[in-house]
Amino acid sequence: MTDRLKGRIALVTGASRGIGYQIAKQMAAEGAHVIALSRTVGGLEELDDEIKSAGGTATLVPLDLTDMAGIDRLGGAIKERWGKLDVMVANAGLLGVLSPIGHIEAKTFEQTMTVNVTATWRLIRSVDPLLRESDAGRALVMSSGAAHSAKAFWGLYAATKAACEAMVRSWANETMNLPLRVNAVNPGATRTRMRAIAMPGEDPKTLPTAREVAAKIVPLAFDDVTETGKIYDVREGRFLTYQNPS
């Protein structure tokens, strides 16, 4: 580790397990003070213990992202305590259900849209003014190859990730002349609980670990990143450019 995030304030959602846990841990090891958010307190406490024992610091935020007023309050609390935010990683997400699009229960559709899309927007709205206060604001929104693959039965999850990418692209164009850099990330298939639920027949040992994947995502928050409005493909190890019709 190189202290590349020394003194930075980094908010990571979905930090109780999987990719988000590892991003939070590795950002703390790079010197960031990590604000770690999820519902499961046990996972956050385990993360806090690991961060502390490596000499880092974290603030734990047990919050259900369906609590939109809670997301607003979080922005207010960060403003009060630090006056700015340097890094936002909108990583929390749900798979929803793999199903023919016409068979999805309304409740499942709405819950998945709420966590993956509405909460991501609400978080952006809550922290955008704080990221603008940073001299090197970095926003990363977790997407998926599913957003573009049009795979049968993945329509709900794909729609949520496509919506996130659309927000990222517009937000990046709105902030292009600021130090703030805004990108989506496709981590690729990763050995986590979500992937095991999506692909129960797959041998998890064939997949990269969350730790390995996070190590490729963390540098996207460093000061020297210049790209904005793009998707970083972890497997390919590069930013992809959207086709911009104009």
Ligand code: NAP
């Ligand atoms: P995971 O292991 O299932 O972890 C998901 C995280 O999101 C957990 O920390 C969970 O915490 C949090 N979360 C879910 N619902 C929440 C809510 N209502 N409020 C607050 N936090 C909530 O998933 P993962 O595989 O690490 O995925 C991380 C991101 O990468 C997701 O956006 C996913 O779509 C994306 N992705 C993953 C893969 C893959 O192969 N794993 C591939 C492409 C994209 P709590 O349950 O404690 O709240």
